[in-house]
Amino acid sequence: MILTEDQLQGLLDKSLAELPRGAGWAVVLEGSIAEGFGNPSSDIDFLLIGRAEEDLPTMPSLLFVDGRRVEIRTRSVRQIAEQFRALQEGAKRPGRLSEDLLNRCQRLLHSHPLRGHGLVDEVKAMLPVERFARIAADWWAHRARQSLRHARALLCLGETDEAVDWSRAGLVQTIKSWAAGQGETYLEPKWLSMQLDRADRPDVRDRYWELEAAAPAPGDADAARAHLTACLAFAEDLGLTGVSWRPDRLTVGRVAGVTTWQTGERVHIIRGRREVFALGDHAGTVWRSLVPGRPLTEVLAAAEHTGVADPGPLLAAFLRYGLIRLAWKGGGTVTPSLPLAAPPGPITPPPSTAQPLLSVRGAAVSGPDGIDLVPLPAHRFAAATMALVWSNVVVENAIEDLTGALQRGQWRVAELTARRAVHAALRGLFSAYGVNPLPADSDLVRRIDLLPPATRPIRERAEELLRRTVDSAERGDGLLADLRSYVELVRGTAGADAFPSSFDSADTWRATLELGYDWLRIGAYLDAELPLEEARDLLASNGAQPHQAV
CATH class of the missing domain: 3.30.460.10 (Beta Polymerase, domain 2)
Known part of the structure; x- marks a missing residue:
């Protein structure tokens, strides 16, 4: 000492x-x-x-x-x-x-x-210290297997530099397992050189340091493959089992609590009933190509046939976020970890900064390869999207009522109905930005200061429309035209510009029901509060009207 x-x-x-x-x-x-x-x-x-x-x-x-x-x-x-x-x-x-x-x-x-x-x-x-040495050796061996298997998977997915890092981690864990078997059980790796000197096996020590020094430079896939092959051979020579090179032993599996929900073309993934990920077009295409239980090589090949140029990094991101899991046939889930570091497990990326957050077709994404964490808890995401769809149904209904009132010269009815449409459109706007629960209708205009500055023109238009009065057909027609222009502005901002004209025909009403049903299913899954009681009937009928001829 x-x-x-x-x-x-x-x-x-x-x-x-x-x-x-x-x-x-x-x-x-x-x-x-x-x-x-x-x-x-x-x-x-x-x-x-x-x-x-x-x-x-x-x-x-x-x-x-x-x-x-x-x-x-x-x-x-x-x-x-x-x-x-x-x-x-x-x-x-x-x-x-x-x-x-x-x-x-x-x-x-x-x-x-x-x-x-x-x-x-x-x-x-x-x-007894002999029993402890066996426990420590097994503990390190388990981690070495996980790291080397993970490195193999990352190499398959084209994540070369990350694969090299895990190859090196597996190499350290392999030699620590061997050293523990020699009685060198101290956990902290920083004293490894002294432990290997004391173990008195210069052949093992020298080969380890050669492999450690041979870690390839960034971006060299061939060198990374050769280095991992050498690490696996060294591990097997030291008695580590379960680290063969056979890529078919790695399979892709489902993760408990991860569910898929599609609205329009947008794919959403809910993790653990708490977090929502929105996938861009490329990411969604790769996700839909997944068939759980197949070898990783087959999963990658299927993704490559979708037309997405480089699906490997997307699959690696799914794995990193805990949306899929990697398994070794006969060896359970692959869960790599490092000593004296953060515990293993899925990571959570920073929340998306896309604005507005939501549209009637799905959450906003950063781009086609995006796997974006929606910055709302899952139940608020569901509640906000249901409110977004329902508010637009109310807008459509109010415009229909306003048109009828103007045709009959019902000026007071027209004024109140127009205000209802203004408020409903604002409810949709707030919902698109993730505000839930919503402010009271009477407070909506004032609370636009909660939203980004780009929405300020909407406030001015809303304030003007809420003050409008109608006492003639001419002023009524002007109100209707300005209201339609206002709704178009709000919907363009809130991502609802493709919302169907719900009450124009049977086809547009059917399109409205289908759109609402997509979001209601997510809300029901998350036990979110439904926007109205009749929504339960839409769920029960699987998106169809409850009274239909057979």
């Missing part, structure tokens, strides 16, 4: 003097210095072991003694026994074994006793 026994005892005495007095402790030195590594900047890690019945805190006390940082942790014998028990139970499924638990047990088993040697020997005897 880099510190003598006397130096350690002196640091311990000074550290304990800063803590409240308590029962006698057994004390060990943990961490890199206890392992024979370390340097002048390394922490001093003391673990105090007692027979207390209560749970002792996990968080360390941090002290500064003689220019060194000292961390003091406490654990009871019972807590240590529970840790070792949990470790051995978790070892049955290495993929789920906690890195933190593994690390705590490793540090204790390889610690250097300073006081209370008898108690230290007692707790260490609960888990």
Whole structure:
């Protein structure tokens, strides 16, 4: 060790003097210095072991003694026994074994006793170091398999640079598994060079460093393939199983809680009933080509036949976002992870900045390759889109009523109906920008300041129309013309310019029902509040009118 026994005892005495007095402790030195590594900047890690019945805190006390940082942790014998028990139970499924638990047990088993040697020997005897070494080796081997399989998949999808990074991760995890089998179980990879020197296998050590140094430059697919092949061969030579080169072992599978919803040409994916992704034209085409359960190579080939020029990165993005999963035949889901890093799992991209967010045909996207996270919780997305469609139905109905009122000279009816159309159009506008719940109709005009500055002309037009009065056919015709122009402006802004003229004919009403039904299905799936009670009948009839001749 880099510190003598006397130096350690002196640091311990000074550290304990800063803590409240308590029962006698057994004390060990943990961490890199206890392992024979370390340097002048390394922490001093003391673990105090007692027979207390209560749970002792996990968080360390941090002290500064003689220019060194000292961390003091406490654990009871019972807590240590529970840790070792949990470790051995978790070892049955290495993929789920906690890195933190593994690390705590490793540090204790390889610690250097300073006081209370008898108690230290007692707790260490609960888990033989040979058994722990096997657990650690299996844990690293599991991660090496996942990383190397993931690298193989990324290489297939054309994500060369990312594949190289995971090849290197798998290489580190492979050698750490081998080293653990030699008794070198310290988890932190930064001391790997010293661990390999101590393992006294220069052939293995030198080959590892050769492969590490041979990682290819960015963008070189052939070199990346050759490097991964060499890493796989090295892993197999060290006894790692389940990492054959056969690409047909990698398959694409469904992910629980991921559902697909299409409105018009737009494909939406709902993840876990919480998040909505909107796909651009290319991304949607590739998504629709997916057939779960097929080998990744076949899935990629099918995507390439859709006409999308380079579908590999899109498939990789689906995988990255947890919208599909990668599996190894006979080996479960591929879940790569890195030690001492963020936990594995799907990532969530920044929310889309497209404005407005929604249209009657689907959420806005950044481009044809877009896989955009809608910046609304899924239930608000559903509620806003249903409100967008329904508000436009109300606009159509109000314009029809206004036309009839003008034909009969019902000027007061015409004024109120026009105001209803103005407010309904604004409800659609607010919904397109994701505002839900909506402001009251009487407050809509004032609340346009919630929306981007580009909507300010709509406010001026709405205020003017809400003040209009009708007392003649001429003024009525002017109101109708201006209202239609206003509705066209709002719909153009809100992405509803293709909304059918609902009440013109049976065909346009059928188109309206079909459009509404698409959004109602999403709303019902997410338990969102429906815009009106009659919508339940539309759902029950699968988008058709409830009373139809058979």
